[in-house]
Each structure stands twice: as C-alpha cells, then as structure tokens.
Amino acid sequence: MTPTGKDFARRAGDDFVQLGATRDGLDPYLDQARDRGMRAVLVETPAYLRWRRMLGRRPFDLEVAVERPQDESAVTAALAAAGVAPRLVLTGFERYVYAGFAVARAVGAAPWPAVGEAFRPPDKREQREALRAAGAVVAQPRFAVLTPDGPPDDLGYPQVVKPSDGGGGLGVVLVDDPEQRAHAADLVRGMRNYGGGAFGSVLAEEFVKGPELSVQGVAHDGRPHLLSVCEKLTTLEEVPDAPGLSGFREVGHLARHGDTAEEGLREMTARCLDAVGYREGPFHVDVIQGEAGPVFVEMGFRLSGGGLVGLVERATGDSWAEAVFAVHLDGRPPVLSPARERAVGQIAAVSRRELEAGDELAARGHEVEVLRAAPPPGTRALSAADREVLASDLARHTGSLGRVVVAGESCAHVQSLLRPIVSPRLRG
CATH class of the missing domain: 3.30.1490.20 (ATP-grasp fold, A domain)
Structure with a gap:
C-alpha cells in the first residue's frame, strides 16, 4: 500500500529530501539543509549512488536507493520505509522533476500546495501547448x-x-x-x-538562429524574481555512431545580474510561468534572442546544472539555493542584492591547453579562477548493469577537466577573454 500524507504527518520531522543528484559536483541544497539543521536525504538509483561515491561527492545524511526515481509511488514507499518525514522535497536533476512535485504532494510537504494546487511540471511539448492554450503573447518555434x-x-x-x-x-x-x-x-x-x-x-x-540566453530565478506567490541572465556559449559536435548528424553542447556561460534583464525578457518569463500555473519555487527559462525579440525554447522548474549555481552567486552575490529555501520554508520573497556592474563567465575545459590558457589570463592580471577537477574514476569498476543504467550520464556528464572562471565589468569584456580559449569548439 502506498503511504499517504497522513502517514508522514504522524512522523512529523524536519527532513529535506532531494530527488536526484546534481551532476555538476555542486550540492547547494545540501548546504542549505545543513545550515538549517535539517537532515538531508538523497534519493537516486543504486547505480548512480555507487558512481557518485566513486566520484568522491559529499555524502548526504541519508541516501535512499530507488531503482526508478521517476516513479513517485516507489519513491514515496522508499521514504516511508526509511523513516523519512519530509518537510521539503526538491529535485536535483531534470529527469526526476515530475516525480519530485508528485512526491511532495503525496507526503504533504513543500513546495506543495504553494506551488499551485493543480501544478504538474510540463515537458517540452506540454510547455509549448500550454503557451498556445493560454493565448500567451510569446514567440516560439x-x-x-x-x-x-x-x-x-x-x-x-x-x-x-x-x-x-x-x-x-x-x-x-x-x-x-x-x-x-x-x-x-x-x-x-x-x-x-x-x-x-x-x-x-x-x-x-x-x-532559430541567434544568441542563446537563460534566465534564472525564483517564483513567489506567482511573481518571478530574477537572479541572473546568462548568455550561452554552445558548440556543435558529431553525434557518436551517427555520421553526418550534429548535436549541441553548452561550452560555457556568461552571467549578469537579473536587474539587467531586458523588458521583453522579463515579460516573457512572467507569461511563461503564468501559462503553466507555476507560483512558487526555482525556475530557469531558456530563449534565443531572435531578430524580433526573445523566442521561447523551454523552461525548467529546478536549479540549473552545469555549474551555473556557483556562477550566479559569483555574478550577483546571491545564493540561488538560499532564495529557494526562503521561499518554501519561510514563506517570504527572496531578498536579492542590488544590481552591480559586474559579469562572470565560465567555460568547461576539456583539455590541458584550455586550463593553461586560464592560467595565462590570471598571470596577465585578470580576475580568473582555474578550478581543476579531480581525475575521473575509471568505469571498469562498474558492473555491466550499472554501465547500462548510467549510459547517458557517462556520455553527457564526463570529459570535463575543470572550469575557467573569469570576472569583469561586462559580459562583452568577459566574453572577449573566454571566447579565444574555446573558439575552436564554438559554432557561429
């Protein structure tokens, strides 16, 4: 029998549950939970929990293995069996975002019901259909x-x-x-x-051809609060085992304060959240800056990956995760720092040459951090079954040797320093 919200209420506690591990090595929700004295619980597949330990990632207070974390009933049952009493349930990885909201509703934990009584996170097709159905004035392909x-x-x-x-x-x-x-x-x-x-x-x-942007923010009581705007650096790369086909990969990002967002971008963000009924919690909205204005690509209802959480904090002085916890647990809008004349960018380095180019920028007096990653573990220690489950993770979330982070007075200035490092990999 699937446990109900009443079952969890009888064991009322102060547990924070994260459904899905982050893939970028940052664990901002873990930090916030510990700052608040909450027990931090991570739910993931057994295979990824083993891989995460091999990567040397920080352990949560309790790690619950579930074969199919996308199955909210399986997650709810596993939490009950482990004696977990959630106060807050958030998603750490895009794959499990639907289950995360469903679990919160099932156990009666935040972000439910403030997120919206009827809210369920729409996938990419459903997002486009919701914008159409709402009659929102939003350009989209x-x-x-x-x-x-x-x-x-x-x-x-x-x-x-x-x-x-x-x-x-x-x-x-x-x-x-x-x-x-x-x-x-x-x-x-x-x-x-x-x-x-x-x-x-x-x-x-x-x-749609044009610069790619994303907006990072937190919704409270239906109103979007923008932390940052990021410009993307992307590359086309050959799809493995598919000659002639090319896929996209984000090489880096340039972040600036959310107060610098253009009015059209602000209006689009508000219309997107309103169209899907999202009232409370973290979000990011991806757009392409077309000739006539921003064109909607997709939105997400979680913190961004790819190291953006750290980049946003460097650029704005604000913790995105702290703002999320404040909204969900304190019931207040985020308190954000005033706009600053500052931009911060980063690239994910895939060669020693790119890391050394970052060292050279630092030696020339620029504000640069070169964050070298630990050598990755070999995958031979994984079982064949684990490698099958982790196939997409191993294809998309390995290969980076670290990050080069550059700060400056504007995105244009930062881009002029970062782009030459990765220019052989960039498209357009």
Whole structure:
C-alpha cells in the first residue's frame, strides 16, 4: 500500500529530501539543509549512488536507493520505509522533476500546495501547448510531434530534433533534410533516458538562429524574481555512431545580474510561468534572442546544472539555493542584492591547453579562477548493469577537466577573454 500524507504527518520531522543528484559536483541544497539543521536525504538509483561515491561527492545524511526515481509511488514507499518525514522535497536533476512535485504532494510537504494546487511540471511539448492554450503573447518555434507515420514535414530546414522529456542536451540533434530528420528521430527513440528509461516522445521544431540566453530565478506567490541572465556559449559536435548528424553542447556561460534583464525578457518569463500555473519555487527559462525579440525554447522548474549555481552567486552575490529555501520554508520573497556592474563567465575545459590558457589570463592580471577537477574514476569498476543504467550520464556528464572562471565589468569584456580559449569548439 502506498503511504499517504497522513502517514508522514504522524512522523512529523524536519527532513529535506532531494530527488536526484546534481551532476555538476555542486550540492547547494545540501548546504542549505545543513545550515538549517535539517537532515538531508538523497534519493537516486543504486547505480548512480555507487558512481557518485566513486566520484568522491559529499555524502548526504541519508541516501535512499530507488531503482526508478521517476516513479513517485516507489519513491514515496522508499521514504516511508526509511523513516523519512519530509518537510521539503526538491529535485536535483531534470529527469526526476515530475516525480519530485508528485512526491511532495503525496507526503504533504513543500513546495506543495504553494506551488499551485493543480501544478504538474510540463515537458517540452506540454510547455509549448500550454503557451498556445493560454493565448500567451510569446514567440516560439513551430514544432511537431514525430511519429513513425508522420506528421507532414512543413517546418522548413534546418530543424532541431529532441526528446520531449530529456535534459542536459541529451538527444538534441540539428538536421538539414528529411532523411536526417528520420535518422535523428530513430536515433532518439533508441536512446535511453537518464536512469535507463525511454523518452516520452520525439519533437521536431524550427531552428532559430541567434544568441542563446537563460534566465534564472525564483517564483513567489506567482511573481518571478530574477537572479541572473546568462548568455550561452554552445558548440556543435558529431553525434557518436551517427555520421553526418550534429548535436549541441553548452561550452560555457556568461552571467549578469537579473536587474539587467531586458523588458521583453522579463515579460516573457512572467507569461511563461503564468501559462503553466507555476507560483512558487526555482525556475530557469531558456530563449534565443531572435531578430524580433526573445523566442521561447523551454523552461525548467529546478536549479540549473552545469555549474551555473556557483556562477550566479559569483555574478550577483546571491545564493540561488538560499532564495529557494526562503521561499518554501519561510514563506517570504527572496531578498536579492542590488544590481552591480559586474559579469562572470565560465567555460568547461576539456583539455590541458584550455586550463593553461586560464592560467595565462590570471598571470596577465585578470580576475580568473582555474578550478581543476579531480581525475575521473575509471568505469571498469562498474558492473555491466550499472554501465547500462548510467549510459547517458557517462556520455553527457564526463570529459570535463575543470572550469575557467573569469570576472569583469561586462559580459562583452568577459566574453572577449573566454571566447579565444574555446573558439575552436564554438559554432557561429
């Protein structure tokens, strides 16, 4: 029998539950839980918990292994069996965001019900449909759900093919003609999502050319509070075992204070959150800056990965995770620092040359941190079953040797220092 909210209420405690481990090595929610004297509980697959220990990541106070963390009933039962009494349930990884909100509702813990009584996090297809249904004045690419029988190919080329419920760039492919589109769709259908599951559906959408931006913030009582705006540095790379197909990878980010967001970006963010009924908690909204203004790409209902949590704090002086805990546990809007004339950027280095280029910038007097990662563990110690479950993680979240972080008075200045380091990898 699945435990109910009443079952957990009888064991009322002060546990913080994180569903899914972060993949970037940062654990901001763990820090906040410990600052508040809460027991920190991590729920993950047994395979990823083993891999996380091999990576030398900090342990949570309690780690609960669940074969399918995307199954909210399995998570709820495992928490009850472990004697966990959640006060707050948050998602640490995109794959499990739907289950995270469902678990919070099931156990009667924050962010429910302040997040919105009827809120369920929509996937990429559902986000686009929600914007249409709400009549929101938000520019977005035309798109279609791909099935073996269709639909008609009337989007023009190039197109982007992607899973509706993927994360971290997994399965996102640029195609130039119908043959490539069919190949990419078959490729995505054959992939395994994080944790070993299948994708819900496959989308094709118009490719929009322009700079890529993301907004990081926290919603409180239906109002978005913007911490930062990030400009993305992206690259195209060949898809393994698929000659002729290219996928996207984020190489780096440039962060500035949220108060510097253009009015069109602010309005789009508010309309997006309103269209999906999201009233309380962390969010990020990704856009492409088109010729006529921002074009919606997707939104997420969690902290960003890729080291952005640390980058946002360096650029703004504010802790994104602290703002989230304040909203959910104290019921107050985040107290954010005033705008500053400062930008901070970072790149994920994949070679010693890129790390050494960061050292050279520091030697020339620029404000630079070179954060070298520990040597990665070998995967031979993993069982064949673990490697299968972790296949997407090993493909998308390994290979970085560290980060080069640069601060300056503007994004343009920071970009002028970082771009030459990674220019051989950049597109456009």
